[in-house]
Amino acid sequence: MYSNFELKNCNWLNKPNKVLFQGTSESECTIFPESKSDFWKRTYYDPELIHDNGHFLYTTIPNNENVTIESKVIINPKNQFDHGGLMIRLDSENWIKFGLEIVDLKPKIGAVVTKNGYSDWSTQNWNNCEYNIRLHKIANSCVCEVENEKDNWEFIRISHLDISSYKEYQIGIFACCPTESGAEVKFINVNLKECKGIDHKA
Numbered sequence: 001m002y003s004n005f006e007l008k009n010c011n012w013l014n015k016p017n018k019v020l021f022q023g024t025s026e027s028e029c030t031i032f033p034e035s036k037s038d039f040w041k042r043t044y045y046d047p048e049l050i051h052d053n054g055h056f057l058y059t060t061i062p063n064n065e066n067v068t069i070e071s072k073v074i075i076n077p078k079n080q081f082d083h084g085g086l087m088i089r090l091d092s093e094n095w096i097k098f099g100l101e102i103v104d105l106k107p108k109i110g111a112v113v114t115k116n117g118y119s120d121w122s123t124q125n126w127n128n129c130e131y132n133i134r135l136h137k138i139a140n141s142c143v144c145e146v147e148n149e150k151d152n153w154e155f156i157r158i159s160h161l162d163i164s165s166y167k168e169y170q171i172g173i174f175a176c177c178p179t180e181s182g183a184e185v186k187f188i189n190v191n192l193k194e195c196k197g198i199d200h201k202a
Contacts (some may be wrong), residue, residue, distance in 0.1 A: 028186065031175035039097055058173075067171060073100065084099050086134070090163065099128060109131065
């Protein structure tokens with residue numbers, strides 16, 4: 001169903017000044033995020049922090065279709081909080097982003113889930129700035145996974161988004177530089193396919 005998915009045919013939310021497409025059928029994309037770019041809503045920071053100007057390259061999917069997006073991601077960070085990865089978005093108040101972020105000079109795998117205008121953030125340590133990740137949309141659930149070893153996937157986050165209340169949702173890749181520009185986020189073999197479900201029973 002999604003065999004014709006190509007990054008070059010996707011849409012931008014906040015297109016950066018510099019982006020590079022490469023690879024067969026332009027399946028590789030390097031985003032050069034601009035300074036002060038981020039996705040975050042209200043939680044924790046004082047004064048209140050609201051940003052919706054990160055760079056998001058996406059396709060739109062009907063709400064009843066379940067998909068998996070997967071990519072190898074390589075980040076060349078320069079500053080605190082440089083990050084990039086995969087994203088599902090309903091609107092500016094409801095979305096999830098999942099990827100790698102530089103926190104206190106260390107790479108961390110993490111997810112930010114934003115519901116009704118408030119973000120929450122979870123992280124865990126990672127050993128470098130290169131990783132394979134995938135994000136599943138299954139009905140109203142989103143499942144984030146990272147590859148620890150070849151073909152050994154570990155789930156990082158399972159979260160609810162009220163996707164069925166929307167006619168469609170956006171899914172794709174994102175990159176942000178919340179402080180200063182200079183980072184590069186490269187996506188290799190971005191793949192979108194039908195999701196037939198995964199098993200994470202308790």
